[in-house]
Amino acid sequence: EVQLAESGGALVQPGGSLRLSCAASGFIFSSYWMSWVRQAPGKGLDWVANIKYDGSEKYYVDSVKGRFTISRDNTKNSLFLQMNSLTAEDTAVYYCARDLGAAPGSIPYDYWGRGTLVTVSS
Amino acid sequence: QSVLTQPPSVSGAPGQRVTISCTGSSSNLGAGYDVHWYQQLPGTVPKLLIYRNSNRPSGVPDRFSGSKSGTSASLAITGLQAEDEADYYCQSYDISLSGYVFGGGTEVTVL
Numbered sequence: 001e002v003q004l005a006e007s008g009g010a011l012v013q014p015g016g017s018l019r020l021s022c023a024a025s026g027f028i029f030s031s032y033w034m035s036w037v038r039q040a041p042g043k044g045l046d047w048v049a050n051i052k053y054d055g056s057e058k059y060y061v062d063s064v065k066g067r068f069t070i071s072r073d074n075t076k077n078s079l080f081l082q083m084n085s086l087t088a089e090d091t092a093v094y095y096c097a098r099d100l101g102a103a104p105g106s107i108p109y110d111y112w113g114r115g116t117l118v119t120v121s122s
Numbered sequence: 123q124s125v126l127t128q129p130p131s132v133s134g135a136p137g138q139r140v141t142i143s144c145t146g147s148s149s150n151l152g153a154g155y156d157v158h159w160y161q162q163l164p165g166t167v168p169k170l171l172i173y174r175n176s177n178r179p180s181g182v183p184d185r186f187s188g189s190k191s192g193t194s195a196s197l198a199i200t201g202l203q204a205e206d207e208a209d210y211y212c213q214s215y216d217i218s219l220s221g222y223v224f225g226g227g228t229e230v231t232v233l
Contacts, residue, residue, distance in 0.1 A: 035222075037168075044124065045160070045168060045211050047222035061221050100173060106215035107222070108158035108173040115167065 002026040002111045004096045009116030016086050016120070022079040022096030022113055030054070030074040033099035035109060036081050038092035038118075046092075049081065050099060050107075059103065063089070086120045093117050125150060126212050126225035133231040134202045142228045144195040144212035150223060152193035155215040159188055159197045162209045162227075171210070172197060204232050 008020040020036070035050035049060045049070040058070050069082040079096055094116055097109035127145040134140040144157060151157060159172040170179050172188035175195065185206075187198045199206055212225040 044209075044227040045213070045224040047213075047224065050222070059221065062219070095167065100170075104215070106155040106158070106174075106213075108156075108170055108213065109160075109168075110170050110173070110179065112167045112169075 002098065004098065004111055004113035006094060006096050006113045006116035009094065009118045011119045011121065012086055013122050014087055014120055017082070017084045018086065018118060020081040020083065020094055020096075020116060020118070024077045024079065024096075024098075027098070029072075029077040033102055033107065034072065034079045035097045035099055036070060036079075037095045037097050037109065037112075038090075039095070039115070040089075040092040043092075048094070050103065051079070052103070057103065083118070086118075088120050091118060091120045124226040125216055125219065125223040126214060128210075128212060128225035128228045130226070131229045131231065133233055134199075135233045136202055136204065138202050139198060139200045140202055140230065141199075142197045142210050142212075142230070144197070144225050146193050146195075146214060146216075148193065149218040150193075150214045150216040151190065151195060153217055155217075157188070157190050157195040158213045159186075160211045160213065162211065164208065168211065199230070202230075202232055206230055207232050 036048040067085045096113040098111040100110040101107040156174040160168040161171045162168045175190040
């Protein structure tokens, strides 16, 4: 059974940093592109970043470029999101999702984790 | 303002057919990029409902169907049931933004 479990969400002050993790199991992690998708409280879904199965390609939404870094450790079946210079607009539940396909192109997410809440507030 | 435009809400009586539109532009749906649909039940994680315009993952009832034409796509729910009350999102890729985009979501209410 495919499972994705995020962790690392917390309350952080504006300008602070946070590192999210996603532990994957039940599939060959090193064969899949992976993504982070976020959802602000009461709002819709927003793609944040994705990464190629071997980590050699990474893409970001403009609003997080230069502040967030996506990475992965295929030896530990883990996905990460390093978030720096956080602002209130980054407050959201962050989901780890498995890409059903490879970039470029329109890729759906066939499995999602339960999410981890990041709150940026003073 | 979402790149993909969906109606904020649709409603229907049990057993009825409802459709949710997803309108894009020449840089996403009109450029030939596929559309995908997700269902998010209250308090739960999004679930892939339709992928690549009209394909249903295993386990999704055939009451749900998708289509795409030009710069628009739609999700149809036939035989509406109380358990279908949820938020529905369309998703695609936008070449101008070089990124993945979602619609703003549509809340489906069963009357």
